[in-house]
Amino acid sequence: MLERFVSVVGGATLPFLLYAALAVVLTPASVEGWPRASRWRLASALTGTAGALVFAVLRATSVIDRRTIVNIPTLIACVAVDAALIVVLALLVRRPTWRADGRLGAVAQVTACLAIALAFFRAVPNVVLGLTAFIEPGEEVLSSEMLLRVLGFFGGWGAVALLAFVYYRTARRAPVRPTRVTLLAFAVVFGAMHLVELARVLQSAHRIRLSGSAFRVMTWATNNANGIILLTAAAVWLVPMGFALVRAVGRTPVQANPARTRALRAERRRSRRWVLASGLGFAALVVTRTIAVAKVNEVPTLSEPEPYERSHDAAVVSAALLADGHLHRFAYETTDGTEVRFIMILKNGGAYGVGLDACESCGPAGYYESDGKIICKRCDVAINPATIGFKGGCNPIPIEFAVADGAVSVPLSALEDSAEVFA
Numbered sequence: 001m002l003e004r005f006v007s008v009v010g011g012a013t014l015p016f017l018l019y020a021a022l023a024v025v026l027t028p029a030s031v032e033g034w035p036r037a038s039r040w041r042l043a044s045a046l047t048g049t050a051g052a053l054v055f056a057v058l059r060a061t062s063v064i065d066r067r068t069i070v071n072i073p074t075l076i077a078c079v080a081v082d083a084a085l086i087v088v089l090a091l092l093v094r095r096p097t098w099r100a101d102g103r104l105g106a107v108a109q110v111t112a113c114l115a116i117a118l119a120f121f122r123a124v125p126n127v128v129l130g131l132t133a134f135i136e137p138g139e140e141v142l143s144s145e146m147l148l149r150v151l152g153f154f155g156g157w158g159a160v161a162l163l164a165f166v167y168y169r170t171a172r173r174a175p176v177r178p179t180r181v182t183l184l185a186f187a188v189v190f191g192a193m194h195l196v197e198l199a200r201v202l203q204s205a206h207r208i209r210l211s212g213s214a215f216r217v218m219t220w221a222t223n224n225a226n227g228i229i230l231l232t233a234a235a236v237w238l239v240p241m242g243f244a245l246v247r248a249v250g251r252t253p254v255q256a257n258p259a260r261t262r263a264l265r266a267e268r269r270r271s272r273r274w275v276l277a278s279g280l281g282f283a284a285l286v287v288t289r290t291i292a293v294a295k296v297n298e299v300p301t302l303s304e305p306e307p308y309e310r311s312h313d314a315a316v317v318s319a320a321l322l323a324d325g326h327l328h329r330f331a332y333e334t335t336d337g338t339e340v341r342f343i344m345i346l347k348n349g350g351a352y353g354v355g356l357d358a359c360e361s362c363g364p365a366g367y368y369e370s371d372g373k374i375i376c377k378r379c380d381v382a383i384n385p386a387t388i389g390f391k392g393g394c395n396p397i398p399i400e401f402a403v404a405d406g407a408v409s410v411p412l413s414a415l416e417d418s419a420e421v422f423a
Contacts, residue, residue, distance in 0.1 A: 318407055
């Protein structure tokens with residue numbers, strides 16, 4: 001559940017934030033009804049999402065086996081639209097007031113719609129392709145784990161939409177010029193990252209050849225793109241929130257009309273509530289992108305090998321030790337000094353699963369137990385405990401063993417012969 005939630009929040013936050021920030025900047029101060037431009041922006045987001053869904057389906061079904069066919073044209077379009085958006089925002093920063101009419105207004109609305117559609121088209125496919133991981137191999141279609149993953153997936157979309165709405169309501173209470181300035185900076189960084197990504201794709205497709213300083217700049221920007229964009233996005237969020245808070249605190253000026261004074265006090269109270277909600281939302285986003293991501297990407301450590309008895313020709317493990325039904329790990333040092341790890345588990349029905357702590361696909365990465373499942377450390381595939389001891393897939397490499405006199409024994413010769421797996 002947490003993995004799906006974090007994946008959606010990480011992939012969908014930026015397009016939703018761009019959508020909300022453009023809505024703040026391009027919506028007149030006083031709004032009556034549902035403006036036509038707002039409907040255009042919503043239609044653009046839905047269009048970009050629909051196109052992304054089609055692209056994701058075509059990728060998942062291998063109809064499109066080369067992503068560069070789509071990535072190169074869309075990245076070129078992103079760079080062009082980003083340049084237009086930067087120009088439009090730079091012009092709007094210089095204007096003290098916003099007017100929805102005029103040529104600049106029309107150009108700004110069209111450019112914003114294109115930027116929103118492309119942002120959703122670029123971000124959604126990778127999030128949607130996570131749907132293929134809802135059911136693990138050997139898992140039932142309708143299981144509690146699968147339902148939790150679905151809940152995390154849709155919960156992530158709902159959380160991001162709620163955060164964007166809270167940001168919009170908060171930023172509308174701040175002076176529009178600081179919001180425009182931060183959005184302009186965000187557009188510049190976003191456009192630069194699109195340009196870097198386009199250069200990287202063209203380089204990998206051998207359309208261009210970068211060397212020297214250009215290649216080093218591209219590599220550095222690619223490796224640090226997420227951090228740079230997130231820092232700029234934080235400014236887009238925090239600057240309007242700070243200005244909204246400044247407007248909301250302090251004593252309310254007494255007006256000639258007492259009703260007007262009461263209205264201003266009520267409006268300031270609402271502003272403080274929205275600022276508080278925005279602060280809590282930003283804190284939740286930071287926690288999701290730091291602690292939760294670290295938790296999801298946490299690399300499990302293998303348990304220490306357990307002691308066992310050793311005869312002149314076998315490693316002997318007491319059946320009583322294995323009676324708990326959990327995974328047990330052991331290690332044997334061969335004559336050439338190689339540590340050979342092997343695992344044992346009591347399976348349902350009283351049979352024993354014995355194998356090397358390695359598989360033919362992932363090598364000696366090892367296995368660990370989590371929530372009653374045996375999981376390969378390298379590829380995160382969940383192994384059905386009933387299949388341990390059988391060849392194939394990511395199952396542990398079977399090894400010879402015998403059960404007698406209340407103990408499970410593995411010949412030392414078999415462990416010696418397995419040294420090459422762990423060499």
